[in-house]
Amino acid sequence: MSTLNDVVINKLSGGLGRRSPEQDMISGLLFNSFEGVEFDKVERLASLEDAEAFGITKTIDNYTGQSVYYQIQQFFRINPSGDLYVMATTGDSYESIVEKAMDMQEKANGNIRQLAIIYSGPTTFEQTEAAIEKAKTQTEKAYAEYMPFEIILEGKGFDATSEAKSVYLDSFDAENVSVVVAMDLEKAEKYPNSAAVGLALGALSKAKVSENIAWIEKFNLTGEGFSKPGFVGGQEIKSLGTLRTINDKRYIFTQTHTGLAGIYFNDSHTCTAGTEDFAYIENNRTINKATRLLRAALLPKLASPVLVDIDGKLPQSVSKSFEGLCRSALEGMVANQEVSAFDVYVDPKQNILATSELKVKAEITPVGTARKIKVDLGFKNPFGIEQA
Known part of the structure; x- marks a missing residue:
């Protein structure tokens, strides 16, 4: 059959690059509840606007002592395509909030790959150490239940100049737990005992499981809400010697590099010895992904x-x-x-x-x-x- 001469235009799909979120980027933020947000309910967010619709607004941080809005804002700033579960829960201490991590993971059907935990109440460094122990237990339970994830904690009460408040983290043997002590100095007055875990969580969700979030070429952290690197509590970075010491103690912080603009993470340490197989977050995320994939492949063959x-x-x-x-x-x-x-x-x-x-x-x-x-x-x- 003959056809008339014409210009034929075929409509194609896929050019915008839209896609379903990769499972590896699915993250979580657990925090203590405040008025206006239902506690122990998991909500899935795809943007900062979703958080505001859920009741987590900028004013929340102003009158609750929380940093939850700030953390979510930083997460989506670093990874606008991020996929974030949030859950508010009750507890009167940092440790009691951490103990709800596995409960949140179960409510999220095991989908969370990395979880940051924050707490707005007064917290000492000794309580942060207790929180690391609790987090270790939670990650061990998660792996045993075939839903492994990493826990990112705020180094509350951290003091770079004190041996008692900046202990070596390798002694905890908590290979799936990391402690962030980075904070923007310009936010320190508003968030005096908070760390930029949302920043770290956003970088992790953006990274392939094999990538270190300290990769200079990919993870420049500079932007709204993070412009002057320092430590929890507004402590300034005094010297490279201090940074080397804190790095040796296996904390995650931010730094600048001579001759290069921008702010970057120092490394992706976990709370275990640097000689261990799972001394870095990317090691854990890689093995966790392989674990999930192998189990999914073999499970239909069970029995x-x-x-x-x-x-x-x-x-x-x-x-x-x-x-x-x-x-x-x-x-x-x-x-x-x-x-x-x-x-x-x-x-x-x-x-x-x-x-x-x-x-x-x-x-x-x-x-x-x-x-x-x-x-x-x-x-x-x-x-x-x-x-x-």
């Missing part, structure tokens, strides 16, 4: 029949089938540069008839982080030493 050969061993077709399920689950992480490589092995010699247990060994090679870049620099004489 399924497994054929064995005449010797009771797994036929190659069976072992390779399970290996294939795991490989398919992890291949996306390699493609997205979240892991460098992985290996999966199902031993065909295992005695599943006796144990009713199928063992899978999975290993992932993480993406490295250039925490230090060393350059050997010197002069060179093109004529050589003998001719000089």
